[in-house]
Amino acid sequence: MRELVVEADGGSRGNPGPAGYGAVVLDPATGETLAEAAEYIGVATNNVAEYKGLIAGLRAALDLAPDAAVRVRMDSKLVVEQMSGRWKIKHPDMKPLAAEAARAFPRDRVTYEWIPRERNKHADRLANEAMDAGRRGEQWSPRDRDAARAAATPPPSGPPGDAAAGAARARAALSAAAAAATPSAAGRADAAAAVAVPAVDGRPAGRDGRAQPPVPDTAPRGPSAAEPAPAAAQAAVPAAPRASAPVSAAPPDMAAPATFVLLRHGETALTPEKRFSGSGGSDPELSEAGRRQAAAVAEALAARGTIQHVVSSPLVRCRRTAETVAARLGLDVVVEPALRETDFGAWEGLTFGEVRERHPEDLDAWLASAKAAPTGGGESFAAVARRVAAARDRLAAAHAGRTVLLVSHVTPIKTLVRLALGAPPESLFKMELSAASLSVVAYYADGNASVRLLNDTSHLRR
Template sequence: MPPGAGHHRAERDPLDGARHRRTLRELPPHPGAHGRLRAVGAGSVDASAGAVREFVVEADGGSRGNPGPAGYGAVVLDAASGESLVEAAEYLGVVTNNVAEYRGLLAGLRAARELDPDARVHVRMDSKLVVEQMSGRWKIKHPDMKPLAAEAARVFPPGRVTYEWIPRAENKHADRLANEAMDAGARGERWSSADSTAELDAGGAAGRRARGARTGDERETGAAADERAAQAVRAGAGAGGTPSPSSRAGTEGAPRAGAGERVGPTAPADDEDAPSTSARADAERARTGAVADAARAGGGAEGSRTGAVAESSRAGAGEADVRAARTVASPGWGPPDMGAPATFVLLRHGETPLTPQKRFSGSGGSDPSLSSVGREQAERVAASLARRGTIQAVVASPLARTRETAGIVAARLGLEVTVEEGLRETDFGAWEGLTFGEVRERYPADLDAWLASPDARPTGGGESFAATGARVAATRDKLVSAYAGRTVLLVSHVTPIKTFLRLALGAPPESLFRMELSAASLSVVAHYADGGASVRLFNETSHLR
């Protein structure tokens, strides 16, 4: 079922720091800390002889909810001694976790530049997303991330900054700073360096070395760090090294957590970009919960060619239902987390008078409304989704049966319905209202061509599956951008929902003939920041029993 609830995306420009200006805390340098420094990959040199100084920046960011109240922390360390030179922390208001991570990176780089604009910097973060994107190994697609990454890249000249991923346990100082900033924001205050205990809580330089932080001669060169990060990515891949988007969140589907919840002995040490602060405990418990397993075939559907498929068998309502709602799939074996996905809960509309007769009913026919059975199905779906409490928005096809289904569910959830033209059913042309057998009898050649090629159109100028696929793909991209990090109910039809699933799986067009989709069934697909997708549920109908 759909993952845990989050919060609406912040409206404030993520680059706008006017309301909460960055606060820097300067710490006295360690005696002799700058006498001899080791440049990246070049050995130690005498600073008095004009040597290039070397800093380590540790940064972190988090949001309590995703988006939610957020903050960052960053510390600049002397590379030779591991001593803290500058701390930075700021409460950001309501933004996403990944924005907070990037803001922490920016603060750390700027603090290092203020110390020495000619220095070399080695950045250590527990965000795989930021490290891999800034290292150039992952593409930056999200519109909120691109300007932040570009700004971070401009702080120092190219080649002067290297990046390394570290486990959370090695990023305690920055983590504590971020938590302090969020705590201060919750009190309506600004973070105060005078009140900060982050370095003490993190164990200071001695504790950092004890945790294996590579500073001075212990730290890897930039090239070695990059290789280590690349190995970490490869190690996270499944068989054959193929990335699996299904594991890109520490616990599936819940909003990504940030620094705000990493404190405490039970916090995972290396769960990159995990669920939201407010949801971590629930998400951790949900890891052990059962999710629906495909068990048996579903029922009929107009506009669909029947075939053998699995319908999910679930544990029922109550506690198991809520647990399943918090996690859609157990963590897989894929690469690092890409932040909270856009999660689409795909609901096929309830029955119409044409549904039990298995007649073609697309967007070019009579546009039937729900039958009494269909309205009851919609009510049952609404009750099930309300019990789980995970849907944040409702989007529907413009056709009457989907708008009616969506309206019943949205009223129960207290949400509005947004109509999206791209979710409409395929236009079946002259086949509208006919059964498969009637089409076979009247238009045998056209039907054979349609079954053989996704480019073939139904008789009378209907829409081909290739055209439907292009339309649904464009709609998917639009919705992923609009609802990043949120869980959205999409109320649609057989062909568009099958197409969402086909595209997510990378399956060929003929796979549409091999899926059965019941009326008022639920399927779930999550879409990640790198363009990957994970099918989490298919043709779930337990709520109708």
Template sequence: MKVTVYTDGGSRGNPGVAGSGSVVYSEAGETLAEIAYVVGQKSSNNVAEYHGLLRGLEAARDLGATEVDVYMDSKLVVEQMSGRWKIKHPDMQELALAARALAGGFTSVTYTWVPRAKNKKADELSNVAMDAAAAGADPGIVGAAPATPKDFSPASLSDAPRTRFILLRHGQTQHSVEKVYSGSSDPALTEAGRQQAERAARALALLGPVDAIVSSPQARARETAEVCARELGVAEVSGNDGFREVDFGAFEGLTRDECVERYGEEFGAWEASISVAPPGGESLAALHRRVTRARLKLQEAHAGKTVLVVTHVTPIKSVLRQALGVGGEVFRHVFLDLAGVSVVDFYGDFGVVRCVNDVAHLR
């Protein structure tokens, strides 16, 4: 199997907080793996770039690849790994040896330089990792489990405060009734949607104190959040653009059948890959990076607290994916009802899914 790996790394301060990003694609262009990796609190750009390469090669190995084409915007690493430039720095010598050992397990590995503009996904992932490093995360994959997950229990991570995210999907809108894609548009709740919000709010009151309420800026989420705030006695709802719904672009306001009829090829490509965006819209992979950044910042601001996040289907699936440490299949294989409740705890970077799509309050 042949794969393509795009990698990047960066340091804020050089040396400073550092992280790397790696993306693995199939020959057909399907995203097979995305890795955001915290390198450390005081590392250089070049060291971070090597870590991006290592994580990408490791992912390719774990996927069973036999041939790998690596693309990086680091001329230094590309030339050194190609054997055309010498490696003088001891840290990079060690990292290069590790990369060559990994590369030796493949039938072939090529290294190609690309401009930064063509390496945006890996760059975004490296920024996710640097955000996590700046928040104090230890070196490792963002959202990954500890080395011995079988021994995990909340008590064993007593040094990492539990931050609980209660994730509530908004109530019904007219778009929900019509079963059309509703992302960037801003419909209000229907009367049924307001009733769903009220029932969800009463159910949430039974879960215990909520320290803060954060909402997508879109009207349907804000209205639902305000109902919850009144019931829970929380004075303020904070808007957070990171939790807005995915932008469906040209598919906005259309049913699935209409999308197939009008945009057959583009729609098929979008359904087949989370890295493909609708015409004029946003890919699920891009949304996942956006929501990951928002979640990390929210967790830093409310460490050890309980936060109610009122949002939409795909941002909730993104948080579930972060907690589970799995790939993009979550977006295709998890169903979330209107006004459904999911609960996720984070202990540092370790996520625990407590419940998914609880709708008992609607029955």
């Protein structure tokens, strides 16, 4: 029996946002491309786009060889596990798509295999070409593929007299490709404004002030004299190129961003009293109110259908919140130690007023400098920011182009938001972060970050 390989992918620039899919049918023996399909599908989520890519790939395989066996390879763990029957399909929007995929090719002759994103570049490229075409008000066609490949192919060498003309042609091709592939700042802003809570799709981005300190929710809401991190610890943001500057490199990678949906854990007994509750004291469980909050956010995220991975701080209040959400979504929880809360030393369990009364000099030093640590060997904000930034980079690289739920605490979440904004440390005194609130940051491969949501608690008021 003849065998075919189908590779498929889908993406959404906003999640939900402008979306498209790509699929390719390959000869497994030679690697030859037998068929390609891509389509802009309007506003949709990543998961919807991925399923539609799978359906298109299976239909293309059926047209080529109705009697073949098909091996589907995708970098979507969700689609692979659901179509293999190992994960339940709970989201109502996914069920009809999965059923359509099951009908697209005889099910007993289809197997599914998960592959890393870097091995699914062909389908990913087609999906991005489809989204680029949609941004121009068009549908994908083979000319989009040919233009992208021509732009990425260096011009052939020729006689010395042709060097200037060849370079000019190359620059023109790259400029055209960049114009077609790169969303404008206004376009990206519009897309960000249209997003409520996306799912994780992204990559490392704007690293401004990565070593600057966060500010815990227990700190006062007024201005502070916290000092910025040393300049050597800060990553510069490249200036936008001048309009007249020649294009001298390949167009930037504008694939879907890595999107972090940041969830603060539900309430514990200490939360309503605004007591310092870090990683150096007791490890409280969720209160009854906290468990209700976790269930509410789980339902809200299930309704959106965008989360693809769940990562949690190791502390109990986060793990319980994450487990509640993951169980509703049919996902596993991965623990990331660097997402733990600050160690507040001798201040653990105290209110801000009690710390002011017992340790006034240490508190003043802590408020004035990111390098100062709480009494009794606690952790400085600068130290927290360093570990959180390192975790951000690891997770964004591991989940490029995906939507990931990070369940964490006040300090790590505020740190991620502040670093994405490139804001000074004192700006964090002005951020509110409620229990079980959602915030969203997307990281683009070109070095930019987009804060899309902060402290959303609408799901708790239903």
